[in-house]
Amino acid sequence: ELKVEQNPLFLSMQEGKNYTIYCNYSTTSDRLYWYRQDPGKSLESLFVLLSNGAVKQEGRLMASLDTKARLSTLHITAAVHDLSATYFCAANTDKLIFGTGTRLQVFP
Amino acid sequence: NAGVTQTPKFRILKIGQSMTLQCAQDMNHNYMYWYRQDPGMGLKLIYYSVGAGITDKGEVPNGYNVSRSTTEDFPLRLELAAPSQTSVYFCASSYAGYTEAFFGQGTRLTVV
Numbered sequence: 001e002l003k004v005e006q007n008p009l010f011l012s013m014q015e016g017k018n019y020t021i022y023c024n025y026s027t028t029s030d031r032l033y034w035y036r037q038d039p040g041k042s043l044e045s046l047f048v049l050l051s052n053g054a055v056k057q058e059g060r061l062m063a064s065l066d067t068k069a070r071l072s073t074l075h076i077t078a079a080v081h082d083l084s085a086t087y088f089c090a091a092n093t094d095k096l097i098f099g100t101g102t103r104l105q106v107f108p
Numbered sequence: 109n110a111g112v113t114q115t116p117k118f119r120i121l122k123i124g125q126s127m128t129l130q131c132a133q134d135m136n137h138n139y140m141y142w143y144r145q146d147p148g149m150g151l152k153l154i155y156y157s158v159g160a161g162i163t164d165k166g167e168v169p170n171g172y173n174v175s176r177s178t179t180e181d182f183p184l185r186l187e188l189a190a191p192s193q194t195s196v197y198f199c200a201s202s203y204a205g206y207t208e209a210f211f212g213q214g215t216r217l218t219v220v
Contacts, residue, residue: 045208098151
């Protein structure tokens with residue numbers, strides 16, 4: 001059964017710094033998704049990664065997928081306060097299963 | 109564009125009561141999902157559907173039922189509500205299994 005794990009669960013980082021969130025999944029999946037959730041809000045799609053080696057970038061966020069390692073990363077470059085949110089990855093075989101989430105706080 | 113619409117937004121139930129959470133999408137999506145999100149936690153899949161008339165269990169189906177009689181609607185039924193079902197419920201839809209899912213605004217349910 002598909003399991004999805006993220007780390008870290010909580011990340012407090014200073015503005016201007018770089019960091020990476022990791023997403024591991026347990027069974028073969030060629031599809032990996034990243035979402036953002038602001039407090040009290042719904043989920044917003046950030047990236048869709050559909051093949052091994054896929055890389056997507058939007059502003060200060062870059063996501064990549066290594067299907068052989070069953071690993072996706074979300075890299076944050078020069079963090080700003082507006083990036084503070086919870087980030088989820090999700091993998092899909094026959095079911096869309098979410099990771100535990102990474103709560104990101106960016107402080108001055 | 110309405111997207112995915114959930115009703116109600118908030119509800120308080122007494123233990124043992126039943127209710128139906130409504131979900132409708134106007135994007136002609138084939139796949140629909142129900143998740144629950146407990147405070148400070150991730151999303152757990154309750155049920156999903158790959159098309160009208162087809163439903164399947166997710167990670168945490170006990171205590172819930174679904175039906176999918178049309179492409180647009182995917183209601184979630186709670187029978188005999190329990191305090192453990194206090195959560196925020198999200199409905200989502202996607203065109204296919206490999207496309208991104210779009211989420212509704214959620215229903216905050218409290219069982220007392």
